[in-house]
């Protein structure tokens with residue numbers, strides 16, 4: 001596996017080589033200096049942020065008799081033979097997750113360290129341990145022998161039982177700052193005699209998303225296909241978005257150029273750029289523009305406009321993991337800044353451009369014969385329109401009104417309507433559509449046969465134009481997951 005070469009070669013072996021985890025390093029060093037050693041540590045954080053490297057260096061420092069200021073000397077027997085020391089036991093819980101593996105540990109902790117002060121167990125991906133393994137482990141973790149230290153590492157702290165967490169000193173590793181990743185790449189390029197362009201190095205730091213391992217893997221890959229790390233070679237291999245791309249998108253927005261806005265976003269999508277990286281870069285670029293506007297004393301309307309865009313992009317970025325299609329949501333959010341009147345575009349038409357699924361008419365709106373129209377296609381369209389442009393804010397706002405609505409209907413003593421609405425939960429809310437789920441099949445059937453009544457009553461009360469759909473809980477789950485699959489275009 002050649003591509004790991006650089007990452008392995010530059011794997012930090014002492015604290016000063018660890019990049020981006022200064023505060024953790026400081027605390028660990030101090031604990032050695034002050035001799036306040038815990039029996040168990042847990043390191044958590046995203047992959048490639050130095051958890052295992054830190055664990056190893058810390059272990060080395062703990063067993064170095066000459067450690068100065070918490071830093072291992074690199075000269076003593078223990079430091080030199082660290083990698084093969086029988087007192088350092090490294091375990092990957094992903095492949096050793098059973099109760100038998102833990103029993104082995106329980107037996108071996110009883111044997112004193114052979115040549116060092118501590119016997120140290122570094123258990124990676126510890127969240128992979130099975131339930132029975134955790135149970136077997138707990139006792140040992142609770143009362144380990146004096147000279148035994150556990151360092152657990154995980155990317156998924158939420159899967160680690162609370163009973164375990166409460167016995168460990170916890171350290172949270174952050175994604176590594178882009179500037180630090182850039183510096184590390186440049187340092188390595190110089191040492192390895194690899195030519196590079198600054199903008200390409202910056203781009204790699206974006207692509208790696210705070211993961212040093214990824215950054216060095218990209219560097220490794222590119223250095224194999226080209227004599228120089230530059231934007232061209234990066235673009236060919238990974239897909240990138242440049243400041244020029246983002247400038248063009250900004251121009252499209254302020255000029256109400258809908259066609260080119262969609263075209264430009266699609267081009268970036270098709271080049272394979274990760275949506276989070278794209279949004280992140282837009283936010284940074286727009287913030288720079290906003291600062292520039294203030295400096296140049298430009299119109300406050302323009303400043304407020306770009307501030308709004310940044311805010312929306314930031315919200316989108318925070319929720320991007322929960323959306324079914326990031327690029328779709330990005331398009332929709334940016335389209336809302338295109339002046340609809342000037343383009344003679346209704347919001348519905350914009351929806352149609354964003355989601356090609358929605359070109360079909362919503363058949364129910366033209367007919368009285370509601371219930372028989374609640375066919376699969378009708379459901380698909382309503383589900384689709386509810387997902388397109390759905391946001392948490394819309395949902396929260398809707399739920400607030402919906403609760404008021406239920407109280408009003410209760411006061412009006414409208415029993416049939418109350419029956420339909422009182423236990424129906426709004427699941428997803430777009431600017432045009434709402435989907436409810438109910439526990440009972442009968443309520444769903446009744447609700448859909450009286451859609452016009454529910455919609456009219458609600459819409460009149462809150463001066464809105466929502467289209468609604470009732471599903472049972474299991475239908476809702478099915479629709480939500482099939483929507484996920486189908487929307488990958």
Ligand SMILES: [Zn+2]
Nearest residue numbers: 064073076079
């Ligand atoms: Zn040493």
